[in-house]
Amino acid sequence: MPHKTFLAFIWPSLLAMVLFIALPIFSVGYQSLFVEHEQVLIITENCGPFGCSDEVTVDAQAMATLRAEQPAGRFNGLSTYTNASHLATDEIGEIFATSENWNEIRNRIMNLPFYKALAFTLAYTFIVTPLVIILGFIIAVVVNAVPSMLKGPVIFFSLIPMLVTPLVGSLVLFWMIDSRGIIGAALQVVFDNPTLSLKASPTLTWITLFVYGVWHSAPFAFVVFYAGLQTVPQDTMESAMVDGANRWERIRFVIIPYLMPLATFIALMQLMDNFRVFEPIIGFSAAASATSLSYLIYNDLRAAESPLFGSAAATSMLTIVGVVILLLPVLRRNWREFNRKA
Amino acid sequence: MSNPAARKPISLRVLSMSIVGAWVFLAAFPFLWTMWGSFKVEGDFFSRADWMNALTGPVTERQFGSPFTLDGYDGAWVQEEFWRAVINTVIVTISVVLISLTLGTLGGYALARSGFKYTFWLLMAALVFRAMPHVTLVSGYLLPFFQLNIWGHLPTTIIVLVAINQPFTLWMLHSFFLSIPKDLDEAAMVDGCTRFQAFRLAIIPVMWPGVVTTGLFSFLLAYNDFTVTSMLLSQENQTMIPKINAFLGSTQEEGRVMYAVAAVVSSIVPLFVLILFFQRQIVSGLTAGAVKG
Numbered sequence: 001m002p003h004k005t006f007l008a009f010i011w012p013s014l015l016a017m018v019l020f021i022a023l024p025i026f027s028v029g030y031q032s033l034f035v036e037h038e039q040v041l042i043i044t045e046n047c048g049p050f051g052c053s054d055e056v057t058v059d060a061q062a063m064a065t066l067r068a069e070q071p072a073g074r075f076n077g078l079s080t081y082t083n084a085s086h087l088a089t090d091e092i093g094e095i096f097a098t099s100e101n102w103n104e105i106r107n108r109i110m111n112l113p114f115y116k117a118l119a120f121t122l123a124y125t126f127i128v129t130p131l132v133i134i135l136g137f138i139i140a141v142v143v144n145a146v147p148s149m150l151k152g153p154v155i156f157f158s159l160i161p162m163l164v165t166p167l168v169g170s171l172v173l174f175w176m177i178d179s180r181g182i183i184g185a186a187l188q189v190v191f192d193n194p195t196l197s198l199k200a201s202p203t204l205t206w207i208t209l210f211v212y213g214v215w216h217s218a219p220f221a222f223v224v225f226y227a228g229l230q231t232v233p234q235d236t237m238e239s240a241m242v243d244g245a246n247r248w249e250r251i252r253f254v255i256i257p258y259l260m261p262l263a264t265f266i267a268l269m270q271l272m273d274n275f276r277v278f279e280p281i282i283g284f285s286a287a288a289s290a291t292s293l294s295y296l297i298y299n300d301l302r303a304a305e306s307p308l309f310g311s312a313a314a315t316s317m318l319t320i321v322g323v324v325i326l327l328l329p330v331l332r333r334n335w336r337e338f339n340r341k342a
Numbered sequence: 343m344s345n346p347a348a349r350k351p352i353s354l355r356v357l358s359m360s361i362v363g364a365w366v367f368l369a370a371f372p373f374l375w376t377m378w379g380s381f382k383v384e385g386d387f388f389s390r391a392d393w394m395n396a397l398t399g400p401v402t403e404r405q406f407g408s409p410f411t412l413d414g415y416d417g418a419w420v421q422e423e424f425w426r427a428v429i430n431t432v433i434v435t436i437s438v439v440l441i442s443l444t445l446g447t448l449g450g451y452a453l454a455r456s457g458f459k460y461t462f463w464l465l466m467a468a469l470v471f472r473a474m475p476h477v478t479l480v481s482g483y484l485l486p487f488f489q490l491n492i493w494g495h496l497p498t499t500i501i502v503l504v505a506i507n508q509p510f511t512l513w514m515l516h517s518f519f520l521s522i523p524k525d526l527d528e529a530a531m532v533d534g535c536t537r538f539q540a541f542r543l544a545i546i547p548v549m550w551p552g553v554v555t556t557g558l559f560s561f562l563l564a565y566n567d568f569t570v571t572s573m574l575l576s577q578e579n580q581t582m583i584p585k586i587n588a589f590l591g592s593t594q595e596e597g598r599v600m601y602a603v604a605a606v607v608s609s610i611v612p613l614f615v616l617i618l619f620f621q622r623q624i625v626s627g628l629t630a631g632a633v634k635g
Contacts, residue, residue, distance in 0.1 A: 001452065001456040001457075005452075009448045009451060009537075010448065012444075013449030013508050013512060016445060016501070016505040016508050017505055019505065020502050021474065021508075022471075024478075024479045024482025024483055025474075025478075025482060028479075028482040031481075072485065139361070139362075139365050141358075142358035142361045143362055145354075145358040146362050152621070153366075154362055156618070157366045157369045157370040158365070158369050159621065160369060160370065160373055160613070160614070160617065163613050163617060163624070164566075164613055165565075165567075165568060165583055165609075167568045168586065168610060171586070171606055172372045172606065172610075173372055175387070175599075175603065176372055181388060182396065185393050215368065220628060224628060224629050227628075247354070272472065275473075275475070276475035276476070276477070282568075282587065285590075293475070294475045294569075297478060297481050298569070300481075301477075301480070301573060312481040313482070316478035319475055326473070330469075331470075334462075
């Protein structure tokens with residue numbers, strides 16, 4: 001297909017992606033170099049019968065003109081990146097200088113908002129993803145073994161947790177784990193502890209979010225593995241049997257290697273999706289004990305008076321760097337394959 | 343069964359049936375429970391006394407004379423005007439699906455038929471774009487949109503959702519068009535069609551299965567989106583999911599939480615219907631990317 005025809009077909013799609021995906025990334029990069037204007041203060045002297053006092057007010061008009069002139073705020077260079085709510089370079093230096101042992105260093109770093117969010121995001125990504133793959137594989141293998149008339153309904157119900165949006169899905173679970181909800185009440189009975197609440201402790205909140213993540217994504221892995229199982233070559237299975245492989249050995253040495261490319265695919269998709277975990281934190285009202293990078297950005301943009309564009313943009317840039325690092329192995333592999341073909 | 347590989351001892355069959363049963367229960371029970379509970383009052387759904395109350399509904403019966411009440415739905419749909427959010431959702435999802443499929447089929451076709459090196463780079467860029475957390479993009483939109491005065495309107499959100507959806511749509515349709523033999527449109531071109539005529543006359547009639555599958559996922563993206571719609575829409579233009587989030591702010595008042603429960607159930611039911619009718623397409627769509635690479 002000549003370049004011109006190619007362009008004629010693809011330009012609308014390309015334009016949309018450039019305008020709303022590529023440009024915003026530059027816009028974010030630009031915004032991250034600026035911070036909100038300092039407040040213009042007016043000091044007026046109020047003199048009454050009991051003497052004079054200075055009153056400080058914000059000059060709303062001057063602020064408005066300032067905002068109109070420089071909507072992005074005032075230039076701040078890279079300071080936003082290094083301040084306490086992002087990379088916190090000074091604080092980290094101080095922590096290392098004044099802490100006694102590694103435990104203290106870890107605890108103090110975990111109190112910095114950016115590192116707290118990063119820790120949860122990474123933990124969520126790297127704990128949920130393998131569990132999703134394992135659980136999805138187990139379900140696929142057992143569903144493959146049940147009578148075929150049951151398979152349709154099983155897949156139907158399996159798809160629901162995945163297709164329901166995370167906010168709604170997590171709300172449904174959140175109401176059930178409430179201490180007055182069915183799961184919350186049941187856990188209190190099981191552990192014989194009437195004050196047990198999954199919302200109270202950070203550890204339990206983390207676990208709840210992980211469980212939610214696995215519940216939400218396992219169907220995806222299940223469906224992909226299940227489709228893969230339908231295409232396992234039967235003659236390989238039979239020759240494995242002739243060679244005396246038992247059921248477990250057939251799974252271990254025939255099915256798992258055969259499904260390995262699918263596992264890579266699921267891992268890639270899951271890494272991308274889990275890295276942007278955000279809605280469950282809102283659904284479970286978990287922000288006090290677990291925040292993610294995406295949640296930090298959302299929170300900055302939602303700031304009560306005026307959105308903290310600079311701060312949100314800096315976190316966004318750091319998140320994008322994280323995404324690229326995450327994708328680097330995939331991109332490199334694709335690049336090698338492409339070169340081999342060419 | 344003749345295939346000895348498929349014959350299983352009883353214990354194994356029982357084991358697999360019980361795992362399947364446990365999984366189906368885990369997957370379905372929360373939704374069925376919440377649906378049932380949405381017809382109760384708060385005192386029953388969140389019962390301090392006995393969890394069975396959520397099933398039988400004694401408090402609901404005392405208040406309304408019947409164990410079921412539409413009070414939550416009335417509160418959500420009429421009092422809190424959830425119907426407005428539903429209409430907005432309908433507008434947004436239909437527009438997003440139609441526009442992203444139109445752009446996506448054209449672009450996906452071009453990517454599948456062009457053999458130049460830049461198609462690889464475009465697809466890789468699309469993959470990176472697909473991985474971008476939506477909220478980072480939103481933080482790039484807000485300031486320019488405020489400046490241009492286009493923040494808060496439905497068309498803005500629709501375009502943004504279409505754009506965010508493009509990487510996925512392109513990948514999906516690209517691999518679908520690869521599975522349509524090249525000879526089909528090339529034969530049409532030999533017969534004197536231009537590339538576009540060949541696309542219209544030879545490809546469009548056979549592309550519907552792929553388009554339907556991709557369309558389903560575009561629908562799900564638009565229907566389920568929270569990040570973009572909650573940040574880019576003004577209060578009166580909100581779609582269902584941000585509206586539900588807005589309900590949560592007022593849960594402290596007695597009875598209000600049931601409005602949110604009713605709204606949540608209202609947003610889940612259409613998905614049930616969708617899965618019921620399109621289960622096969624959804625499954626094939628989920629696996630398409632995996633099988634084709």
